Amino acid sequence: MNRYDEISSRLNSLKKDMGASTLIAVSKYHTIEDITFAHQAGQLDFGESRVQDLLNKAEHFSAENITDLSWHFIGRLQSNKINMLAKVPLLKFIHSIDSLKLLDALLKREDNFHQVEKIGVFLQINTSGEEEKGGIRSIEDLRTGIELLNSSNSKVFTLAGLMTIGRIRTNNFEEDARFSFNELRELRNQLEIPELDLSMGMSRDFKIAIEYGSSYVRVGSAIFA
Ligand SMILES: *Cc1c(COP(=O)(O)O)cnc(C)c1O
Numbered sequence: 001m002n003r004y005d006e007i008s009s010r011l012n013s014l015k016k017d018m019g020a021s022t023l024i025a026v027s028k029y030h031t032i033e034d035i036t037f038a039h040q041a042g043q044l045d046f047g048e049s050r051v052q053d054l055l056n057k058a059e060h061f062s063a064e065n066i067t068d069l070s071w072h073f074i075g076r077l078q079s080n081k082i083n084m085l086a087k088v089p090l091l092k093f094i095h096s097i098d099s100l101k102l103l104d105a106l107l108k109r110e111d112n113f114h115q116v117e118k119i120g121v122f123l124q125i126n127t128s129g130e131e132e133k134g135g136i137r138s139i140e141d142l143r144t145g146i147e148l149l150n151s152s153n154s155k156v157f158t159l160a161g162l163m164t165i166g167r168i169r170t171n172n173f174e175e176d177a178r179f180s181f182n183e184l185r186e187l188r189n190q191l192e193i194p195e196l197d198l199s200m201g202m203s204r205d206f207k208i209a210i211e212y213g214s215s216y217v218r219v220g221s222a223i224f225a
Pocket of ligand 1: 028075165203222
């Protein structure tokens, strides 16, 4: 099978499982050629986890006048990269605002962002308790973050929802994924903001995430590896 056929058949079989969830093709570590194949196969949402890579790739497609793409930043964001992120054409979502400090830094730099549409922000929640992983850890901090975003009356950013990553090092990823995804859904219930989207699920656990009502699944290796 050639590379185009490989990517397009993987995308087609993934799409059958999506239900109401939107598939984000995580193209990190993969080439512009692979992204082009996925786009030719009809994929429009792409995720990247490094700001510089995202900028390079988004600028490439922008220069080609390809304007039907949506870019999702899904990686750990350092404050000193916010101004670079601001330059990304067709940046639609930031999935990984993992602290109140980072949210504050982002809001303070909103004047650098000139995208036509508002950028949806997901607050990343640490549902697995892993120390090394980023993420907001309490509902009090989450409420503070939502209040910060809402009261900023930002012209650039809008609250899109909540994001989480299932436990990474685990002997039972299915059980741990269920725990994390259920936690995220419960948090939304506790907040009583049903319109919040949930960004959860990766290659190995996206089917479970969809069972728990994921709005966006972030799938990389199952498409591009
Ligand atoms: C890399 C990455 C993904 C995709 O992971 P795969 O296992 O390749 O599907 C999803 N979400 C985040 C935050 C990532 O960094």
